[in-house]
Amino acid sequence: MDGKKIRIGGGQGFWGDSNDAAIHMIKKGNLNYMACDYLAELTLSIMQRQKNRNPEAGYARDFIDLVRIIGKEGYEKGIKIISNAGGMNITGAVKAIEQTAMDQGLSGYKIGYVVGDDMKDRIPALKAQGLDFKNIDHDGDFSEIEDKILNANVYFGHEPIVACLEQGADIVVTGRAADSALFLAPLKHEFGWAADDYDNLARGIMAGHLLECGGQGAGGNFDYDWRAVPRMDELGFPIAELTEQEMFITKAEDCGGLISEQSCKEQFLYEVHDPANYITPDVNVDISHATLTQSGDNRVKVGNIKGKTRPDNLKLSIGYHAGYKVETYLSFAWPDAYEKAQYAADILMKKMKRKGLKAEEIRIDYLGLNALHLGVASMDPELVKNMNEVVLRIAVRTLEKSEAMKLVPEISPLQLNGPPGASFFGGRAKVQEVIGLWPTFIPRSVVELKSNILEVK
């Protein structure tokens, strides 16, 4: 029996996450690998816009800052780092990592990188070949967004990352690798699981799934009992420990956070749809009979994960320009704060009508009352009447920027021209570009991914 044990940490849950846990994990996590997820559904479109403004941009700079802090120690300890921080500009990310490694004298440091997930320029040719890019979520017509595309990236699996590791990469950077593939790749590389060893592949995916959101897998955003999470200011991120037979979720010593049955449960089904068919590029996972068992202090055993054949199609996420939006805020104080805010909203809407606002959608919310829970919020008359303050929020979505701009100058004047006790904050609102997402499937066979290695001199 192989006694091999691999420990892999989830260093980042999203682009913008804290680096503290990743740094601590490299020092005290006793890791073999650390994977850092930077890409949410929308992130690539934002990165593409950044790259359009500046060809050097378009990847997660934060990752380079992290590598600057932990790269040397990780390299010396033999902890390999894997990330999808390359976003829309792998070349730029690799160049920045190379420079960082050179600055630290890490000669011989091998940077693995994967290219080929960016399908934007290939769409016309693929369409000519007969692909219809049918929307997964609705019956929209692709031709309506075809000339507004910002980015198109395919969610790919673990294989090209494994190829980098096989070539001795110390660090691997990719674009739109599926989050869980960042974690499955090193496990498959280490354990040598076969391509049809579905149960093990599924186990690797679920290790990734429990880790890919960083702190959310270790007591962050914990509904069961958030007060019971120790030292949230020093929240550790989760670590998966796998052997050929078993899988545990734990965390590094000497940090905050909580690994319990409940904390693992909350992450377990997060963003999963059908638990019997959790489809990833690598394997179709069945967690409908899975078990989570506390097996020590901050240690949970994960069992009974099954896998089935992977799908023939891969998800392609297309971001497109979908107009503009602006949100504005004005606060009102007791007494009758809500009534005053409603009156102010009415004034604004009358003004917008006179200005001929052409809006695709208008939202009026009252922060402190119903902006989060909307129709489910309590509208108990006593509560509503006695609110200390309420913030009026008006948001509009428009096709033209000039339409969205119509709302902006009308908010602050209401301090003097509307109901009493209004206070404007946050400065003048900025009009933002709206990015639409068009999720679709494409056949695996049309995707061409390449794994490369750059050795730092």
Added chain:
Amino acid sequence: MAQVYLNQLAHGRSGDKGDTSNICVYARDPKDYEFLKRILTVERVKSHFGDMVQGEITRYEVDSLHGFNFVMKHALGGGATHSLRLDSLGKSMGSAFMRMKIDTEE
């Protein structure tokens, strides 16, 4: 008849995929799981959320974890940046679910 908010009996977390929100809900005490199974019907959940969820709701059960996954389509005002909702990612959908009122003797 004792009436409680669902969060006294259950806990959970919400996530997003485009305009679809998923809310996982677990019994705090496994003893209550069968009761929750009876109570948390798709119809009841749909009526609780009202206009907030425009599309179809599907309930999946995971007995081994004493929990459910509710998948709600057209539930996030268009999803991500498209949505004008303050909580465009639906992080608070879970707590909106937990304020459902439950008669414990139902």
